[in-house]
Amino acid sequence: MPPHQCEICKITRAQVLRPKNGQRICSACFIALFESEVAVTITSTNLFQPGERVAIGASGGKDSTVLASVLKTLNDRHGWNLDLVLLSVDEGIQGYRDHSLEAVKRNSADLDLPLKIVSYEELYGWSMDQVVAQVGKKGNCTYCGVFRRQALDRGAAMLNVGHVVTGHNADDVAETVLMNLLRGDLPRLSRATSIITSTPSAAPPKDDGAVSFTNVKRSKPLMYAYEKEIVLYAHHKKLDYFSTECIYSPEAFRGSARTLIKNLERIRPESILDVVRSGVDMAKLVPGADGKCKGACGDSKAAGSTNAAEEEAEGGCGSSNTNSGGDSMVEMEKKLQQDERTEANGPETEVTLPANPKETVSIGVRHSHEAYSSLPPDDGIYGQNHEKNGASKATAVPIRTKQEKKSGRKPTRDAAAPKQRLGQCERCGYLSSQSVCKACVLLEGLNKARPRTGVEVGGGG
Amino acid sequence: MPGRRPIVPKDDSLCRRCQTNEPTITVRTEPLCNECFCRYVSTKVVKRMESFRVKYSDPGKERVLSLPLSFGACSTTLLHILSEHMKGQVERTGRSGYQLHIVHVDDGSGPTSKALLEKVKERFPEHTYSILPVSEVLSLDGVSPLLQPPLSSDANGDTSSQTEPSVLDLLATLPSATSRADTHRILLRRLITNFATNHNCESILWAHSTTRLAELTLAETAKGRGASLPWLVTDTASPSGPQNFYPMRELLTKEIIAFSSLTSPPLDDLILKAATKPAVSTKNTSIDDLMRQYFESVERDYPSIVANVVRTTGKLKAPGVGAEEERCELCEMPLGGAAPERSRLCYGCIRTLPGVRG
Numbered sequence: 001m002p003p004h005q006c007e008i009c010k011i012t013r014a015q016v017l018r019p020k021n022g023q024r025i026c027s028a029c030f031i032a033l034f035e036s037e038v039a040v041t042i043t044s045t046n047l048f049q050p051g052e053r054v055a056i057g058a059s060g061g062k063d064s065t066v067l068a069s070v071l072k073t074l075n076d077r078h079g080w081n082l083d084l085v086l087l088s089v090d091e092g093i094q095g096y097r098d099h100s101l102e103a104v105k106r107n108s109a110d111l112d113l114p115l116k117i118v119s120y121e122e123l124y125g126w127s128m129d130q131v132v133a134q135v136g137k138k139g140n141c142t143y144c145g146v147f148r149r150q151a152l153d154r155g156a157a158m159l160n161v162g163h164v165v166t167g168h169n170a171d172d173v174a175e176t177v178l179m180n181l182l183r184g185d186l187p188r189l190s191r192a193t194s195i196i197t198s199t200p201s202a203a204p205p206k207d208d209g210a211v212s213f214t215n216v217k218r219s220k221p222l223m224y225a226y227e228k229e230i231v232l233y234a235h236h237k238k239l240d241y242f243s244t245e246c247i248y249s250p251e252a253f254r255g256s257a258r259t260l261i262k263n264l265e266r267i268r269p270e271s272i273l274d275v276v277r278s279g280v281d282m283a284k285l286v287p288g289a290d291g292k293c294k295g296a297c298g299d300s301k302a303a304g305s306t307n308a309a310e311e312e313a314e315g316g317c318g319s320s321n322t323n324s325g326g327d328s329m330v331e332m333e334k335k336l337q338q339d340e341r342t343e344a345n346g347p348e349t350e351v352t353l354p355a356n357p358k359e360t361v362s363i364g365v366r367h368s369h370e371a372y373s374s375l376p377p378d379d380g381i382y383g384q385n386h387e388k389n390g391a392s393k394a395t396a397v398p399i400r401t402k403q404e405k406k407s408g409r410k411p412t413r414d415a416a417a418p419k420q421r422l423g424q425c426e427r428c429g430y431l432s433s434q435s436v437c438k439a440c441v442l443l444e445g446l447n448k449a450r451p452r453t454g455v456e457v458g459g460g461g
Numbered sequence: 462m463p464g465r466r467p468i469v470p471k472d473d474s475l476c477r478r479c480q481t482n483e484p485t486i487t488v489r490t491e492p493l494c495n496e497c498f499c500r501y502v503s504t505k506v507v508k509r510m511e512s513f514r515v516k517y518s519d520p521g522k523e524r525v526l527s528l529p530l531s532f533g534a535c536s537t538t539l540l541h542i543l544s545e546h547m548k549g550q551v552e553r554t555g556r557s558g559y560q561l562h563i564v565h566v567d568d569g570s571g572p573t574s575k576a577l578l579e580k581v582k583e584r585f586p587e588h589t590y591s592i593l594p595v596s597e598v599l600s601l602d603g604v605s606p607l608l609q610p611p612l613s614s615d616a617n618g619d620t621s622s623q624t625e626p627s628v629l630d631l632l633a634t635l636p637s638a639t640s641r642a643d644t645h646r647i648l649l650r651r652l653i654t655n656f657a658t659n660h661n662c663e664s665i666l667w668a669h670s671t672t673r674l675a676e677l678t679l680a681e682t683a684k685g686r687g688a689s690l691p692w693l694v695t696d697t698a699s700p701s702g703p704q705n706f707y708p709m710r711e712l713l714t715k716e717i718i719a720f721s722s723l724t725s726p727p728l729d730d731l732i733l734k735a736a737t738k739p740a741v742s743t744k745n746t747s748i749d750d751l752m753r754q755y756f757e758s759v760e761r762d763y764p765s766i767v768a769n770v771v772r773t774t775g776k777l778k779a780p781g782v783g784a785e786e787e788r789c790e791l792c793e794m795p796l797g798g799a800a801p802e803r804s805r806l807c808y809g810c811i812r813t814l815p816g817v818r819g
Contacts, residue, residue: 267747270685270812274684281688285777285778
């Protein structure tokens, strides 16, 4: 069979069979096409402001490596004037992250972009290896996912960057759409399909223009790019990336959706983007105001952002891993059956709503501020007196000791009926609709098991 | 801890509900006897028929509902349960809240379906029955031109002649198994909807089980039809024609199949057993097939997850549709937001009919 000619330039021999549509094109045309498609995604959605500081969440894997390379190329080509930095999270997984961080460091040098690494160890006092030693391999992805979300935001704030881009690709988004249909999670489905998710801070922006870690945008410029094309791009651009998956095991739910997506792609390659499109369209049909929060959140946009922090926090490792503990299909099935029984038989115990926590605040407000170093940002001294190990502001998540039980929270916001709305964690100040954010809850569990002497309370008043 | 009601220890060697008979089947987690199981199944259906109670229908003014019958386990079982339901209404009040008009689409695949229809009529003689030849889809508005090229012009509008094979031939010219299955499903649905409209049926009672609806949800999502899901899987007013109802939406396929043999007399000889296709190459598998296989296995191990998918999609809200809102020429779903500008087809249909430009 004679070699095919590139269908675009008609000069060079075709080297690439585009996974997206079966087009046969040459390497140069493929690279140009891939880049221009990402550029269209970015410009059509007005993703960046001119001159914006943007942190690229870099794991050393193919997606973020390609993202960094494409953004750098496009920024230079189109004169977007973006101030790009690489931001990596070191989860502390020996044999996985240490190697991939080496790849990130090489990328940083190749692309001439500054690199910032934040580690779980430094932020939380726990590396993932230590967490796994403590909780075992099952369910550890919950910790990792919850910690990562905060870590990226805190890292961005340290760099004074208000926008983090991640390497989520079309396959990831499609997978998440199907997974959330299977899990019955409509709010998360609608967030997964929006290219940009901002979590408007509960705190007002600071006067000095510094970025708070509660006010960092996330976006996914590669959400319309096929995983296979990302691999091809990396190959043809000879990018240096690290391709081993995390050594801690993936769970069933995402796995099930992932298999389904791969089978769909085999039947009809376009279906990955069709799933994404369906997800986008369905997100518009998710009842907002009269949904979960029963009108308390106002318009649907507000409802969407309410759960932002926690929802994405549970996103786990994005592409390869899952997700929070209840995500294995077996556990989900058990939980649903329980719900069905409860519905049929009525609850076994009467549950009464606790009194509004905001009304039980008054005592110990001052004390708790000092103890937890979780001053509300409007106090203006946030980040000044509780640095840990000399790290810059917003780094340390204070670790709470046992006796400091009573919680304090200023009744600053309107204390209406109990409702889910975005507030801040009373311990670390991170965004949360609960009084204590997930990361602090998880940390508390971990710290309980740790010998007393090992606990250091961040900040001393 | 005091419960709201005293918890009576149940003997698990007996039916969980009546505690007298031996259980014959386990439903979700409950071991049930035949009788309780059959009651469970018909209650699930009757509960969804609330809006068709006798008190909502004026005497002498029958509400007519269309029931598409494929002779599959689901539609035959639905016919059986509703027949019993109507009998019950007559016994209690002297009349029934609705009448059924049974429609079978004959795809000309053999004489078996005609023979089956006779048997069904014998068993449930109280209903009206109609057979629709599948060739009628070509007389639906705008369909023949969309299915070109190979259709010769003489088949157009000529409903009485030998056009039956040509519909299937036309489908066969579509480029993939997915396109064929997708178009086939859309056309059947349109045909039945059109029939119901022309025969003054106020609603259509689809026999989709939970499992089938979950399949449909994921399959339509994968075909880029997410925007039209609320009209396809929920009990909402359809954007065109009569309202759609899914009375079997809370029953799994396996429960319906079990019911069809356990009820007395069994429905087995009225049901056309679908030949389960062996897993062939992906080239000949359609997205619908893939989802069917997927949910067959999910239903086995995780029945509540199947139910959860359906419950979740049920929460999607169909946007209001104006009378003059443009609709897709093939699937008749509103185009608003789900189609490229000035297209006559929605995204899903553009994907399914390559070469047709909107």
